[in-house]
Amino acid sequence: MTHTADAPEVLWRPEPSHVADTKIEAFRQWLRAERGVEVDDYRSLWEFSVDRGPEFWTAVADFLGVRWHDQPGEVLSGEMPNAVWFEGGTLNYAEHALTPGVAGAAKGDDETAVIFHREDGFADHLTYGELRAQVGAARAALLELGVGKGDRVVALAPNCPQTLVAFLAAASIGAIWSSCSPDFGVRAVADRFVQIEPKVLFAVNAYAYNGRQFDIRTTVADLQAKLPSLAATVLVQYVGEGRMDGALDWAELLAKHEGAPLLFEPVEFAHPLWVLYSSGTTGLPKGIVHGHGGITLEHLKALALQTDLGPGDRFFWFSTTGWMMWNFLISGLLVGTTIVLYDGSPGHPDLNALWHLAEQHRVTYFGTSAPFIQSCLKAGIKPAERYDLTALRALGSTGAPLSVEGFRWIVNEVGRKVQICSVSGGT
Structure with a gap:
């Protein structure tokens, strides 16, 4: 043209x-x-x-079916930084992710909620019914450990179903979540978690990356020593075997509470859901708090209206739990979409790994970073030539600005019919 x-x-x-x-x-x-x-x-x-902000957000909430426990009064009162949204309204993010019919999404027991792949070939999937059952059990386990509304639950864990279950269980109670990727060193994790005084630490024994296995139990033990607020540590046997003194076993905890009811604590609109962090390039990483109401509404808007995701879609974004795109990806559940989780290196055994994943699972929205696109371009990768990507209708790029060559590479090597969504750049 x-x-x-x-x-x-x-x-x-x-x-x-x-x-x-x-x-x-x-x-x-x-x-x-x-x-x-x-x-x-x-x-x-x-x-x-x-x-007409207040009018717009009320319309979004009504159109997308936000489930209120207590109906809100005034939509917006006060001025920044003391502005109050949806005063008196109560809701719960986890309820929107897991309950059929919320936000207009079916989420039947037998519908696939999560598809999971690890770079070493391990794969799993969960239906909405299985996900609900596991969150119910994990919720009961957290309550038994003394976790209540406002307590902090933190994770040193990868982008896997167990992390998702732990997060949703914490959110269902009104506990506040925060996570770091298991490749973070002790200091990087402590710099973040010490600030928020967590009650429970959720961690994996090891993780796989770039063809190798990394045991992180010593990191977990060092972290325990730096977090005097901890009442319990829960360890997932994630890669290989490897227990830890003074840590509870995740699978045993879930088995003990199997069949526990899935309930949702209604919380105020601004009640904290999770804590993200700034990059830490200028002093300590700074906590960024997002609330149940704000995230439920914003993610419903972003995923349903702007990304056009819903039941029948397969939503993938390459991310670790230390990046906010993980939080965005798992919110695919709000709109009844099947989310595709991947844990490992995007370049192992080579840069075709994620494109192969897209073909395998008929991914409809493929999310990645601009540097990944640049790497594929430099390596001469030709995804559409090698894989059936006919299910793909959109490609999201973030983390840095996408170059002109990156845009052209997507058109030429991924597909002319694929919408390019360069959604933001950098922190």
Whole structure:
């Protein structure tokens, strides 16, 4: 396509028939019918969201089916930094992730919730029914360990189903979650976790990366010594065998509480859900707190309206638990999407690993980082030539700005019909 200085080259444009079937189009029509709001294109919808914020967010909550326990009163009161959203409203993030019918998603017991692959070939999957049962058991275990609303539960663990279950169990109680990737050193983890005084530490015995196994039990023991607030450490036999003195066994805990009911503690809109951290390049990493209400609403909006994900989709993003894209990926459950978790090196045995995964599981939305795209480009990888990627409709890139060559490589080597979503750049 030819282009001039003032008319940029268009790499992708949606088919009109596709636009008509999107959730964002359904939202526009709903606004007109239910709220009398005329927004006839993306720009006018964006202006509505900015100019009439409280009205927009109420509409998002109503359209996407937020489940309130106590109905909120005033949508927005006060000024920053003391602004209060949805005053008096109570809800729970985990309920939105796990309950059928919430946010318009079916989430039947036999529908696949999680597909998991580890680089050493280990694979697993969980239905929504199995996920609910495991979260119920993990919740009962955390309660037995004395965890209550507002207590902190932390994890030194990879992007695997056990970490997801532990997080959802903590969230269901109203406990506050924080996680680091198991490749972090003791100091990097302590710099983050010491600040929030956790009650329970969830960890793995070892992890696999780039063809090797790394036992991290000494790291876990060193960490225990630096966290005097800990009431318990729970260890997952994740890679190989390897128990630890003074640590409870994850599988035994779940077995003990098998069949426990899955309940959800209603919490205030701003009640903390998890703590993320700044990169720590200028002094200690700074805690970034996200609330149940804010994340439930923002992720429903981002995943349903902006990413157009829902039941039947397969959502993948390459991430570790130390990066906020993990938090975004697991929120795919909010909209009833099957989430695809991968733990390992994206370049092992070579840079085709993740593209092979996309073919295997008919991934519809493939998320990665701009540096990964750059690496594939430099290595001459040709995914569409080697793999069946016909299920893929969108590719997300983040972590750094995507280069012009990166955009072109996606069009040429992944597919002309694939929407390129360069969603942000850098921390």
